[in-house]
Amino acid sequence: MKKIITADNTESFLNLEVNETYHSQTGAVEEALKKYAEPCQIKERAKTGSIKILDMFFGLGYNSAMAIQVALESNPNCQIEVIGIEKDPEILAKIQEVNPPIAFFQYYKQLNKNHLELRQGKVIVKVLLGDVKDKVKELKNQEFDAIFYDPFSPKTSPEMWTRELFIEMYRVMKDSGVLATYTCARMARENMAAAGLVYDDGPIVGRRGPGTIARKWV
Numbered sequence: 200m201k202k203i204i205t206a207d208n209t210e211s212f213l214n215l216e217v218n219e220t221y222h223s224q225t226g227a228v229e230e231a232l233k234k235y236a237e238p239c240q241i242k243e244r245a246k247t248g249s250i251k252i253l254d255m256f257f258g259l260g261y262n263s264a265m266a267i268q269v270a271l272e273s274n275p276n277c278q279i280e281v282i283g284i285e286k287d288p289e290i291l292a293k294i295q296e297v298n299p300p301i302a303f304f305q306y307y308k309q310l311n312k313n314h315l316e317l318r319q320g321k322v323i324v325k326v327l328l329g330d331v332k333d334k335v336k337e338l339k340n341q342e343f344d345a346i347f348y349d350p351f352s353p354k355t356s357p358e359m360w361t362r363e364l365f366i367e368m369y370r371v372m373k374d375s376g377v378l379a380t381y382t383c384a385r386m387a388r389e390n391m392a393a394a395g396l397v398y399d400d401g402p403i404v405g406r407r408g409p410g411t412i413a414r415k416w417v
């Protein structure tokens with residue numbers, strides 16, 4: 200793993216095995232805000248008083264740390280629960296080496312392979328460490344208001360974009376829930392639709408194509 204600085208001047212890593220970065224090179228922290236927190240309406244949902252987020256492919260945790268920050272700015276009393284899924288303890292260790300401009304991220308520094316849970320005020324973050332295919336089975340039906348779906352690309356990791364995994368996402372999402380991802384790849388969208396999700400374009404951020412947002416057909 201090699202550290203890189205993305206275009207918004209925030210840090211990420213290049214994974215040398217898949218030869219992909221953990222975040223968009225157009226801006227790691229910008230991506231967390233614009234491709235995940237904003238399209239999932241975290242600010243608005245926080246006003247209801249509680250919010251539960253699934254941070255799929257947790258990595259350094261930027262996406263959920265940003266969402267917590269946005270939610271607390273919107274409603275400091277909001278009860279927030281984040282469940283993250285990640286298989287690689289090495290990337291969790293790298294949390295110590297980055298300092299994104301996200302105030303809540305200071306508490307993420309408590310996380311590592313031996314300490315997978317943090318509590319801070321009304322916020323709980325739990326990381327399920329292991330392969331996504333096993334860990335999703337531990338999630339309850341209709342738990343989540345928002346799902347951040349952030350694996351490596353469909354090109355290098357097609358097994359992370361299957362109908363089977365999106366069926367699990369459908370199962371754990373509330374009827375009012377939303378899933379956001381950074382890509383508009385056809386294969387990803389077709390498998391979402393095959394799982395019963397209805398998708399639309401997400402925001403265009405940087406120079407890349409739109410992301411995708413998906414909801415349940417209810």
Ligand SMILES: C[S@@+](CC[C@H](N)C(=O)[O-])C[C@H]1O[C@@H](n2cnc3c(N)ncnc32)[C@H](O)[C@@H]1O
Pocket residue numbers: 220221222255256257258259260261262284285286287290329330331332349350351
């Ligand atoms: C694009 S990165 C995620 C970046 C992350 N959201 C962040 O903000 O740092 C994809 C992540 O998927 C994880 N991953 C790859 N295969 C996995 C699997 N089978 N189960 C769980 N996580 C996996 C990788 O270790 C990597 O951290």
